[in-house]
Amino acid sequence: MDQRRLRIGVAGLGRAFSLMLPTFLRDPRVQLVAACDPRADARRQFAADFAAPTYADVAALADDDNVEIIYIASPHQFHAQHTEIAAAKGKHVLVEKPMALGAADCDRMIAACRAAGVHLMVGHCHSFDTPYLRTRELIRLGEFGAVKMIQAINYTDYLYRPRRPEELATAEGGGAVFSQAAHQVDIVRMLAGSRAIRLRASVGRWDPSRPTEGAYSALIWFENGAYASLSYNGYGHFNTDEWSGWIGEMGDRTSPDTYGSARRRLKTLASSNDEADLKAAGTYGGSAYKPPAAADEPQRFHQHFGPIIVSCKHADLRPLPDSIVIYGDEQRQTLPLPVPVVPRAEVIDELYGAVVDGRRPLHDGEWAKGTLEICIAILKSSETGADVTL
């Protein structure tokens, strides 16, 4: 019997799509059947790669009867509108994180998908990574006792990677809180296994040439009594890969020897236009675009989002790119994780489970709205200098 394949139309062939492309290429449960993008170069590349129709906008893509799911990977500020367009045509929606820029937009998206009877899923997000999903399952078995404290830290060069101007404008969904806390908060919520009720945070904005949040620290309290401490620093100095065995966010081997490369590359650019051009050139269909490595290259490590330690009453659990270490009362154990055959296959697991088997996805619209509300509360708490009740 042939594998049932999900027929996906892609809205937006930018950076998020490039990062999901290895998954779409290697996972036999999906096929890309159409796409839209305002850039003609990207459309040409897609048509050539997939022998599939391309459109200039989402409305036209949503009219394609062969599409059953629209993967919305357009810039953040378009997520809500594009979701409504997709749902109105009866398409299931997989929308990139952050879900939207405000809770009202999330509500519109949830309502539109509910009214149309289609699934709404939000991702990829690193909370899909197997080390976190498996840690969550281990905690839910109960043998380690209740979650009490979570520590999540990530130091990267996020702010100095090539950016479009809007990615450096908080009001347009740019900056470390919308883009990076969206991962970290999602992971922490999932591991806490309880509703977040309060939050206190501080954000860092200390490079006027990149005028958005580059860093934050937050304390989050959960209904079950657990609390979490989150810190992110994207200013490109210390790199927490050093504490993850030099395995990078994408499950790739990283190295201390490339120190400072993001800043160095950026220095060669004269203007923010040059920077946006550089980003576009490296994106799907651009002049410097590199297709994903061949599928036969073995991937040994899972993706991750920096060091995380979950302290339960009777054990600390530490999800790593290839294993979970359980620091128990009596002994320390390492649970090896299966090697990831297809990167981010967890997204397809959940999407397939929803569309084919009717299982409610973990990363549905309500869930993702909760994460966005926390991200917005991080900004608000820092601004008002007080707790935010969630």
Added chain:
Amino acid sequence: MDQRRLRIGVAGLGRAFSLMLPTFLRDPRVQLVAACDPRADARRQFAADFAAPTYADVAALADDDNVEIIYIASPHQFHAQHTEIAAAKGKHVLVEKPMALGAADCDRMIAACRAAGVHLMVGHCHSFDTPYLRTRELIRLGEFGAVKMIQAINYTDYLYRPRRPEELATAEGGGAVFSQAAHQVDIVRMLAGSRAIRLRASVGRWDPSRPTEGAYSALIWFENGAYASLSYNGYGHFNTDEWSGWIGEMGDRTSPDTYGSARRRLKTLASSNDEADLKAAGTYGGSAYKPPAAADEPQRFHQHFGPIIVSCKHADLRPLPDSIVIYGDEQRQTLPLPVPVVPRAEVIDELYGAVVDGRRPLHDGEWAKGTLEICIAILKSSETGADVTL
């Protein structure tokens, strides 16, 4: 010319004294000339080791004309009273951290020493460790720009080491906040280089058999705009020595192979009396007491208090047990630190500077009161669920 030697009388021959003893033995600038302790065994050992008089209480020690400095290493709750007794007899005071259990006690101690015209110094505390003092100096040179964000993390087995009952009672100065935040907060304040103005925190108490704080996380804001995120977990699972090259708090080599040893030892004890006995036995003069290793054993690493990253505008600085790593805008540099010939010699540097050269110590009463106020604010913020203004 002979070295001028500080003549120190020791008030309290317990655990804190044991940890300072290698310093007193090896540093030619000090000599131990008297001691007091309620335990006859400890007094006997001291008299034998130092051919020096011993007394049953601090008042008698303070009457010894040969003593010029009293090192107050009695239990926390006696620090204020013992400082007053010492000062009244014109002795300089070196008092262990935490300075006292409340700000009013600190004020009494400061006033007593000021009235008597004697120095008041608080320590040892890990903020004396060379890696932190040197990092502070580097920051003050200004080339890395202002401090923006500090991350301090420490996971230990603190709560399961042998304890006297009062060490597990917060009201008596027990628990991770009074005992361990006193180090971490002091280091962070010193590196921030500015007055702490606000704080939000959460504490963890999740083992009813050790009914005090075993963990905390805190956000602290400073006048200069910097903020710090501190986390401590003493519940004996994950150990941050793993992120410090398996160098322990005392600058010793630690190992993943001794996992769980503190809990295992504790399990062999039937009661809290047995536990206090075990602690006493291992303390100076006790039946299982081991004197410090010979002075010719080379010490390669500085003491430390877990991973710390100071993010300045243009560099992250990371103090390590043998070096400081500077993650700059352009490059990463490692500054090796001189090997510590005498452990904790930094305490004697400061004490000698004050008593002999009349230099105001960094760790004076006002400074240490500031740290205690933050520790108390950590407890208060967690209890009230709101910011504490400092």
